[in-house]
Amino acid sequence: MTIDEIKIGGLGASRSRVEDNRFVRGKGNYIDDISLPGMLHMEILRSPLAHARIKSIDASAAWAIPGVRLVLTGELMASRNLAWMPTLSYDTQAVLATDKVRFQGQEVACVVADDPYIAKDACEAIIVDYEPLAAIVNPTQAMADGAPIIRDDKENQHDNVIFDWEIGDKDGTDRAFADADVVSELELHYPRSHPSPIETCGSIADFDRSTSKLTLYMTSQAPHIIRAAVAMVAELPEHMIRVVSPDLGGGFGNKVPIYPGYVVSILASILLERPVKWIEDKTGNLISTGFGRDIYLRGQLALRKDGKILGVRMHADSDHGAFFSDAQPSKFKIGLLHSAFACYDIPAAHLTARGVYTNKAPGGVAYRCSFRVTEAMFFQERMVQAAADDLGIDQAEIRRLNFVRDDDFPHRTPFGFLTDSGQYRKCLDIGLEAIGYEDFLKEKQEAKKNGRLLGIGISTMTEPLGAGNSREYDILGIKMFDSAELRVHMTGKAILRTGAKSQGQGHETTWAQIVAHELGIPAEDIVVEEGDTDTAPFGMGTYASRSTPVAGAAVSMVSRKIRAKARKIAAHLLEVSEEDIDWELGRFFVRSSPDTGVTIQECAMAAYSNVPDGMEPGLENNAYYDPPNLTWPFGCYITTVEVDPETGVWDVLKVVAVDDCGVRINPMIVEGQIMGGLAEAYAISSMQMITFDEQGNCVGSNYMDYLLPTAWETPGFELHEVVTPCPHHPIGAKGVGECATVGGPAAFVNAVLDALKDTGVRNIDMPLLPDRVYEALTEHHDVSGAPPLRTGS
Amino acid sequence: MYPPRFKYEAPDTVEQAIELLRQGQGEAKVLAGGQSLVPMMKLRFAAPEMLIDINNIPGLAYHGADPDGTYRIGALCRHVDLEKAEDLAEQQPTMAAAAPLIADPIVRTRGTLVGSVCHADPQGDWASVMSSLGGSIVAQGPNGRRSILVADFVAGPFQNVLRPDELAIEAVVPAPVGTRAGSYLKLERRVGDYATVGVAVSLEFSGNEVARAGIGLTSVGASTINAGEAAQELVGDDLNAGAIERAADLAAQASRPRTDHRGSEAYKRHIVATFVTRILSNLRLTIQEVA
Numbered sequence A: 001m002t003i004d005e006i007k008i009g010g011l012g013a014s015r016s017r018v019e020d021n022r023f024v025r026g027k028g029n030y031i032d033d034i035s036l037p038g039m040l041h042m043e044i045l046r047s048p049l050a051h052a053r054i055k056s057i058d059a060s061a062a063w064a065i066p067g068v069r070l071v072l073t074g075e076l077m078a079s080r081n082l083a084w085m086p087t088l089s090y091d092t093q094a095v096l097a098t099d100k101v102r103f104q105g106q107e108v109a110c111v112v113a114d115d116p117y118i119a120k121d122a123c124e125a126i127i128v129d130y131e132p133l134a135a136i137v138n139p140t141q142a143m144a145d146g147a148p149i150i151r152d153d154k155e156n157q158h159d160n161v162i163f164d165w166e167i168g169d170k171d172g173t174d175r176a177f178a179d180a181d182v183v184s185e186l187e188l189h190y191p192r193s194h195p196s197p198i199e200t201c202g203s204i205a206d207f208d209r210s211t212s213k214l215t216l217y218m219t220s221q222a223p224h225i226i227r228a229a230v231a232m233v234a235e236l237p238e239h240m241i242r243v244v245s246p247d248l249g250g251g252f253g254n255k256v257p258i259y260p261g262y263v264v265s266i267l268a269s270i271l272l273e274r275p276v277k278w279i280e281d282k283t284g285n286l287i288s289t290g291f292g293r294d295i296y297l298r299g300q301l302a303l304r305k306d307g308k309i310l311g312v313r314m315h316a317d318s319d320h321g322a323f324f325s326d327a328q329p330s331k332f333k334i335g336l337l338h339s340a341f342a343c344y345d346i347p348a349a350h351l352t353a354r355g356v357y358t359n360k361a362p363g364g365v366a367y368r369c370s371f372r373v374t375e376a377m378f379f380q381e382r383m384v385q386a387a388a389d390d391l392g393i394d395q396a397e398i399r400r401l402n403f404v405r406d407d408d409f410p411h412r413t414p415f416g417f418l419t420d421s422g423q424y425r426k427c428l429d430i431g432l433e434a435i436g437y438e439d440f441l442k443e444k445q446e447a448k449k450n451g452r453l454l455g456i457g458i459s460t461m462t463e464p465l466g467a468g469n470s471r472e473y474d475i476l477g478i479k480m481f482d483s484a485e486l487r488v489h490m491t492g493k494a495i496l497r498t499g500a501k502s503q504g505q506g507h508e509t510t511w512a513q514i515v516a517h518e519l520g521i522p523a524e525d526i527v528v529e530e531g532d533t534d535t536a537p538f539g540m541g542t543y544a545s546r547s548t549p550v551a552g553a554a555v556s557m558v559s560r561k562i563r564a565k566a567r568k569i570a571a572h573l574l575e576v577s578e579e580d581i582d583w584e585l586g587r588f589f590v591r592s593s594p595d596t597g598v599t600i601q602e603c604a605m606a607a608y609s610n611v612p613d614g615m616e617p618g619l620e621n622n623a624y625y626d627p628p629n630l631t632w633p634f635g636c637y638i639t640t641v642e643v644d645p646e647t648g649v650w651d652v653l654k655v656v657a658v659d660d661c662g663v664r665i666n667p668m669i670v671e672g673q674i675m676g677g678l679a680e681a682y683a684i685s686s687m688q689m690i691t692f693d694e695q696g697n698c699v700g701s702n703y704m705d706y707l708l709p710t711a712w713e714t715p716g717f718e719l720h721e722v723v724t725p726c727p728h729h730p731i732g733a734k735g736v737g738e739c740a741t742v743g744g745p746a747a748f749v750n751a752v753l754d755a756l757k758d759t760g761v762r763n764i765d766m767p768l769l770p771d772r773v774y775e776a777l778t779e780h781h782d783v784s785g786a787p788p789l790r791t792g793s
Numbered sequence B: 001m002y003p004p005r006f007k008y009e010a011p012d013t014v015e016q017a018i019e020l021l022r023q024g025q026g027e028a029k030v031l032a033g034g035q036s037l038v039p040m041m042k043l044r045f046a047a048p049e050m051l052i053d054i055n056n057i058p059g060l061a062y063h064g065a066d067p068d069g070t071y072r073i074g075a076l077c078r079h080v081d082l083e084k085a086e087d088l089a090e091q092q093p094t095m096a097a098a099a100p101l102i103a104d105p106i107v108r109t110r111g112t113l114v115g116s117v118c119h120a121d122p123q124g125d126w127a128s129v130m131s132s133l134g135g136s137i138v139a140q141g142p143n144g145r146r147s148i149l150v151a152d153f154v155a156g157p158f159q160n161v162l163r164p165d166e167l168a169i170e171a172v173v174p175a176p177v178g179t180r181a182g183s184y185l186k187l188e189r190r191v192g193d194y195a196t197v198g199v200a201v202s203l204e205f206s207g208n209e210v211a212r213a214g215i216g217l218t219s220v221g222a223s224t225i226n227a228g229e230a231a232q233e234l235v236g237d238d239l240n241a242g243a244i245e246r247a248a249d250l251a252a253q254a255s256r257p258r259t260d261h262r263g264s265e266a267y268k269r270h271i272v273a274t275f276v277t278r279i280l281s282n283l284r285l286t287i288q289e290v291a
């Protein structure tokens, strides 16, 4: 009688992804697949210069091209009060430039035409007269005396500084350093990267004058936030805006913000009363939309001789580009950078941060992480390795010595976060065992005798995933909860909608499994829908590994509400009182007579055909879930490498990952997420780079130079798991989508630096391209790279 | 992709193609595999008025050796044809080493060797390989055919010496004067990446003595570099350590790399020397094993 939960695709079932049925058949429905009657096409003219005053724009030749319907410039936008828009970080951003261009690739004008070819031709016909200005491409230049002021549009802006911010206990930290036996230092740059989803940004704005309704099809990770923002910026009534996010070809944080293309296409549709499609090209995506990282970090650890960490000092100089439009939901100026060192028991810490404007693309996003957590954990793990080397102690041992102990939860981190669960040592031990730590150390010594350079790198970290809670996290004041709505039909099949938005995470599969777990309805009987703001309940979208912690919890909670109602119906059907019945997966039964029972499907039928007197018919409900805390998964990543001393090329020998993300809903999907994260970690550490030359030209503006690793060069990964359930999540799950991207890079970099240990080199900045490794190896110095970097001579 | 407007022609014969080229008066472009031309058009770096697609012309997809050992590669022979050719390692070891290193499998199924040499990208691998082999391009125009050494054919970055009305018909590697040996090494940041540095070394042995040598360098100058002096250092001698070292030094000197995001000038020179040394030392080992 008892249902096998795995068989119905419940918790722990590695069921195949439902969405793959259409994806592998080429039947996914992406933004560019949508074609509306009468649709026009928009193309953006971008600035070729990083910093220049616009003297004039002559669009007459563009207007003259047959098929051109509209040319939009900053002037036209300004006449509608839309030349500038507010950012998610309470700054302003130019929609179309009016006074100056402030980064290469900035939106200068748009053409709407009958087809995209004409639109592109017309963009080329627009003549813009620029007066070039000196470009600023890094924080040092931005803060230099006499640096040109990038944001001269802002009244009270007399330099290029956006904020100065601090957190932690300065005095306590000073005392810890006074007591230290040894102080270790490290300085590094986490380079600018790009989330680079394969599908670029795009939208179709369809304003219907007859209904006054705007339908906006777009590639958004957070459709409801877009609706709210459009209502505020474009001053359209919220109920007259429908945002539809179809299938997304990846997001990785890139598709959270609002970009100028969306705003202009909306205005164009309103002016022309025709649907207007805008599909960004790859270069446009890489050079103008939300990047990740670009932060200079330096810090110190106060250490006791035995390796115990007494205190931490950190300073960050972050490069935000031309507009402060970080898409981050925290009240903290530098995101969650202060989540650094959360897995270690450290008495005192202090962090200062300064953000600056530069002539680079704006819109820092949380590229596959909670905002700035990747930088935090990278710095933490590089710093811990440097400390181990300085003290001459084993890199595994120093971690073990400083880990928060299993019985020490809940634990307050030195910067004030509350971690709640974990088994850090166990994860590390499993990782060391899997990599063959002791044997490798011997092998490394042997190899050295033959001139071969082997290295091993460890990275261990716990990170805050799944914003909110609503006390500390919001976007434009909207609290970081999420929601789910479940409607069980009379035959026991169901439709579930959430405010999240899958972009490869497999929500259609996983959410149904949560319902199956809570209600015993087979997962295949549940259809999942997301992304249409007219039908889905309000939610904050999918990023920061928040879907399972927040929306997933809401799915549990709404299922439980349904179960509570079904219980009343069951009591009615079984003619006993509610207190006398018990629940097992998929079925209520009379406690005293377990063979007498009704299934959830029978309850569903009764909800529409035989409800008790006084009960509302139907079986549907919704839940809004505001998590009490973030979730704190743990990851341990260990990598071994061999460095070729003649060329600086390094090969990965083995990668081991031990992840504790609490209870795994669909283990196969979890493993996919971890492998994807490790691939990105490998990419960031070895090859990816968006950098700039002295003039502010973007190097890395296409896939020939912005390198995505393929199956050819990506190493294999060996995965292990530990399960420490999240104490506050309804089913004990923690976020996992980003752990490996966050924790992974340090494992690769630490391994290469371990191979170079005898050279005295403390740092090589990512990406660890062979030439940098070779330079460090042969010249025995750090290779740290602020752009402009290695530009032509 | 949204290139500017262009005319498209797909002739069935070489003669028609040449006639169309003549009509194009320098504004027409031949489309072979399209793996260089199409990306350029997409980026609007190239905006030909007419594309002359030669893919319908039969009889240009060949590759193989004549009875005397002359090796011919037709204008529609794809990279993948060479990669998969079983006898290539024996007949043309340098080409066999390079073929699987060109781009990625997707590009290799369409792109052509002749197209690559015509494209004259300093980062193209085939031009250095052909240059090291002393190969030529056979061009056909209204007045017949002529043969041009690859070293002369590549006139500069993205420039060849074809006349506007000439079609490249085939690439030819002359018959060897001895036993062939050679290899190609490429430093790339990722599979499918263009070379940071590429080195082609082709030798012909008569007994233990090097009878002919060629060294071609990829990505270390404004165009493909033929390191003739370095190669000459090897001729008339067995492959001894001293000769290898001198050749490596001379090749590094012949290179004209620029510092960029892939590496510094000094690093690239160092890689040239390292790769020349690696290839030659390996060849020396194999020869000693055979002997």
Ligand SMILES: Cc1cc2nc3c(=O)[nH]c(=O)nc-3n(C[C@H](O)[C@H](O)[C@H](O)COP(=O)(O)OP(=O)(O)OC[C@H]3O[C@@H](n4cnc5c(N)ncnc54)[C@H](O)[C@@H]3O)c2cc1C
Pocket (backbone or CB within 6 Å): B029, B030, B031, B032, B033, B034, B035, B036, B037, B038, B039, B075, B101, B102, B103, B104, B107, B110, B111, B112, B113, B114, B115, B116, B117, B118, B119, B123, B124, B125, B126, B162, B166, B167, B168, B169, B192, B193, B194, B195
């Ligand atoms: C992602 C990617 C990665 C790549 N990586 C590499 C790499 O690592 N190494 C490398 O060497 N190459 C690389 N390439 C280029 C590739 O090898 C091309 O196939 C090759 O350079 C051009 O050959 P094609 O047949 O595609 O020529 P096309 O693109 O069709 O033509 C190229 C040029 O040559 C002219 N042309 C072609 N054939 C003839 C002819 N018969 N007569 C006269 N003119 C002609 C064309 O008019 C055009 O100007 C890469 C390409 C891509 C897209």
